[in-house]
Amino acid sequence: MRYILAGHHRLRVKVGIAVLRPNLYASLAVLAVVGAIAIGLPAINNALPSGRSVAAGDRLTVGRGVAVSAPPSAVLDVTKTQPALNRLVMSVRSVRVVVEAVRYDGSLPGLSDKLRRKIQSNPGYQASQHDHPTRTDAGVPGLQGSYSTPGRIGTYAVFTHDGVGVEVSMAGAGTDVRRDNDALLDLVRSVRFGAA
Amino acid sequence: MTSDALPEDEAPGKSHRRLGAGRSTPTPRDGRHRAATAERPPVSPPPAAAGRTLSLRTPAFWMVLVLVGVGAWRIGLIFADATRLYPRASAVAFVLFALYAVPFILVVREVDYLEREPVVLLATALAWGGLVATAMANVGNTAAVEILAKEFSPDFAARWGPALVGPTVEETLKSLGVVVIVLLARRHVNSVVDGFVYGALVGLGFQVVEDFIYSINGVVLAGDGDSITPVVATFLVRGFLGGLWSHTLFTALVGAGVGYAVVREERPLRIRVGVAVLAYLGAWTLHFVWNSPLLGDGFGIGVAGLIGALLLKGIPGFVAVLVMLHVARRHEAGYYLGRLNGIEPILVAPEEMDALVTARGRTAARKQAAAQAGLRADHAVRKLQRAQSRLAVEISRCGHASYYEAARNPNPRSAALERCVRDILSARAKLVSLGVPVAARYGREQRSPLGLWSVLLAALGLVVPGLSVVALLLVGIGTLRARRQRLSPDNRLGVATSIGVLATALWVVVYLLHGFNGG
Numbered sequence: 148m149r150y151i152l153a154g155h156h157r158l159r160v161k162v163g164i165a166v167l168r169p170n171l172y173a174s175l176a177v178l179a180v181v182g183a184i185a186i187g188l189p190a191i192n193n194a195l196p197s198g199r200s201v202a203a204g205d206r207l208t209v210g211r212g213v214a215v216s217a218p219p220s221a222v223l224d225v226t227k228t229q230p231a232l233n234r235l236v237m238s239v240r241s242v243r244v245v246v247e248a249v250r251y252d253g254s255l256p257g258l259s260d261k262l263r264r265k266i267q268s269n270p271g272y273q274a275s276q277h278d279h280p281t282r283t284d285a286g287v288p289g290l291q292g293s294y295s296t297p298g299r300i301g302t303y304a305v306f307t308h309d310g311v312g313v314e315v316s317m318a319g320a321g322t323d324v325r326r327d328n329d330a331l332l333d334l335v336r337s338v339r340f341g342a343a
Numbered sequence: 344m345t346s347d348a349l350p351e352d353e354a355p356g357k358s359h360r361r362l363g364a365g366r367s368t369p370t371p372r373d374g375r376h377r378a379a380t381a382e383r384p385p386v387s388p389p390p391a392a393a394g395r396t397l398s399l400r401t402p403a404f405w406m407v408l409v410l411v412g413v414g415a416w417r418i419g420l421i422f423a424d425a426t427r428l429y430p431r432a433s434a435v436a437f438v439l440f441a442l443y444a445v446p447f448i449l450v451v452r453e454v455d456y457l458e459r460e461p462v463v464l465l466a467t468a469l470a471w472g473g474l475v476a477t478a479m480a481n482v483g484n485t486a487a488v489e490i491l492a493k494e495f496s497p498d499f500a501a502r503w504g505p506a507l508v509g510p511t512v513e514e515t516l517k518s519l520g521v522v523v524i525v526l527l528a529r530r531h532v533n534s535v536v537d538g539f540v541y542g543a544l545v546g547l548g549f550q551v552v553e554d555f556i557y558s559i560n561g562v563v564l565a566g567d568g569d570s571i572t573p574v575v576a577t578f579l580v581r582g583f584l585g586g587l588w589s590h591t592l593f594t595a596l597v598g599a600g601v602g603y604a605v606v607r608e609e610r611p612l613r614i615r616v617g618v619a620v621l622a623y624l625g626a627w628t629l630h631f632v633w634n635s636p637l638l639g640d641g642f643g644i645g646v647a648g649l650i651g652a653l654l655l656k657g658i659p660g661f662v663a664v665l666v667m668l669h670v671a672r673r674h675e676a677g678y679y680l681g682r683l684n685g686i687e688p689i690l691v692a693p694e695e696m697d698a699l700v701t702a703r704g705r706t707a708a709r710k711q712a713a714a715q716a717g718l719r720a721d722h723a724v725r726k727l728q729r730a731q732s733r734l735a736v737e738i739s740r741c742g743h744a745s746y747y748e749a750a751r752n753p754n755p756r757s758a759a760l761e762r763c764v765r766d767i768l769s770a771r772a773k774l775v776s777l778g779v780p781v782a783a784r785y786g787r788e789q790r791s792p793l794g795l796w797s798v799l800l801a802a803l804g805l806v807v808p809g810l811s812v813v814a815l816l817l818v819g820i821g822t823l824r825a826r827r828q829r830l831s832p833d834n835r836l837g838v839a840t841s842i843g844v845l846a847t848a849l850w851v852v853v854y855l856l857h858g859f860n861g862g
Binding site for chain 1: 400401402403406410428475478479480482483485486487489490492493494496497498500501502512515516519522523526564566568
């Protein structure tokens with residue numbers, strides 16, 4: 148009798164496994180697809196380089212008719228550069244440069260305040276108390292200031308012309324910022340409005 | 344064909360319908376039967392002894408539990424960050440989009456009227472869409488768009504990324520939500536309509552959570568602190584201009600395809616899989632068209648052109664899915680209500696069967712009762728209709744073609760059958776005491792020139808502001824007239840209402856956005 152019961156039990160287990168096996172395989176297939184999207188795609192993305200070297204002096208389009216000239220050793224970050232948001236992101240060694248064109252009808256100090264607020268909304272970021280006048284190569288007036296982040300120092304600048312505002316911010320290791328200071332300031336001054 | 348076009352002896356209420364008789368799959372209305380070619384009905388009700396909805400022994404249960412947990416953690420982090428940095432904007436976005444989900448849920452529940460799906464499965468579908476699909480799509484979309492930017496250019500990724508990546512990643516993840524429901528409880532996916540319902544809820548969960556995230560992204564990009572303006576703008580754009588033909592619709596289409604593949608077991612596997620794949624491709628295409636930059640300039644003619652482009656991108660798919668749903672629902676109604684053939688009129692009168700088929704019919708019957716005997720009659724009709732629908736489903740669960748067969752042969756659902764009958768008799772007694780013995784809808788349908796004019800004006804209202812409001816006024820006048828004459832309102836008034844409300848909402852949104860953008 149005991150043998151018969153044991154046989155029944157084994158049969159039930161076998162039937163249970165046979166019934167659940169397709170469910171298990173299908174569940175693993177679902178898990179595989181989810182994993183391919185959530186883990187596989189980022190892995191492929193990470194394996195591909197995100198930087199694209201640009202030659203010094205190349206004109207880079209930001210959006211809203213704004214363009215800048217690439218400094219020496221610039222590497223365009225193609226993943227963070229978003230033409231739809233009129234944003235250009237590049238690196239010059241450890242210095243990360245972000246140039247953004249926005250629709251703006253207000254005053255230059257107002258745009259500067261806005262960018263300072265944006266910078267200071269990041270934890271640990273601190274902008275300087277005052278900014279000073281600057282000017283693009285084409286003669287458009289602007290304001291420039293400095294800021295610091297944990298372990299890095301940075302510069303920001305704003306320009307406005309014809310209903311378009313340009314915000315430039317760049318930050319990196321102190322040694323790199325000091326070494327490339329002239330090239331970075333040239334980049335700021337290279338901002339051009341109404342570029343076709 | 345309207346009922347007043349029928350011969351007198353065939354008009355609703357004059358003869359006893361034979362629904363679902365034999366092997367055919369008739370449409371439920373009198374005089375509109377259509378023989379079906381299928382060997383099996385398009386519905387497969389769960390067996391009489393259904394057991395628990397979810398089983399802890401299925402591997403799918405544990406997989407879903409883990410993935411929902413991971414999704415909840417990731418989405419929770421986004422919510423927590425948003426709430427910490429922008430408490431006011433987050434609260435407004437949360438409330439707005441939570442309220443936004445309510446009408447969608449009500450519509451889905453109305454679609455799911457006859458054979459209600461278990462709440463736990465509906466909640467699972469919603470959770471998959473809102474937690475798993477959004478969390479994974481968030482990661483997958485970013486990676487895929489960046490891959491496009493690296494392999495092609497940032498411009499290409501910005502222009503075509505949303506159109507190529509969005510449908511591929513998101514539709515795949517959402518479709519898995521319906522597949523998961525099948526893995527969890529295949530016996531509860533009994534018809535194409537069930538697949539549609541589960542798919543719609545997966546899509547709704549995704550849509551609501553994604554819209555919340557978009558709102559907060561808008562706040563961040565505006566760089567204006569804890570402002571609610573970007574939230575309201577996102578709500579108007581994503582909720583109204585693109586809300587109707589969005590994720591809920593796309594995934595409902597995929598769900599219907601999966602439902603077909605699961606239910607129509609008599610068809611060859613390649614056909615069933617083919618239909619599911621076609622449904623997926625249909626959803627992918629609708630999503631692609633919606634996200635694509637094509638017609639982004641609105642034909643270059645300003646706001647009216649932009650509205651026209653949005654409608655051109657959204658409405659064809661919306662209408663196609665609604666037509667498909669209509670056909671699927673009629674098949675389902677034909678199957679279930681066919682079980683009520685030949686039943687005693689005290690349980691289900693022929694006129695009531697006619698009203699039970701559609702949401703409009705049920706509502707009309709309730710309104711008719713309310714007009715005669717007040718809100719208590721409305722309530723009693725609601726209970727009666729619910730119990731009659733339950734009875735039809737219970738008969739089908741017993742595996743019998745009619746109530747009498749089911750009642751004669753003892754089976755595990757006998758108690759449930761008796762409960763339905765008791766509920767019907769109780770509601771009937773209440774109605775009789777209120778002087779409304781039969782819960783039928785209005786008699787003949789009104790045909791009036793107002794129907795045609797209101798549809799024309801509502802359609803023109805999509806491109807000319809103000810006309811949709813006039814159309815809605817005509818609809819109101821037409822409905823009032825029909826009620827006074829004790830007739831069903833002209834069908835075209837319903838069509839005009841839908842188009843008119845849509846057109847009015849679109850124009851309101853356009854004006855509000857115009858205001859936001861400084862005129």
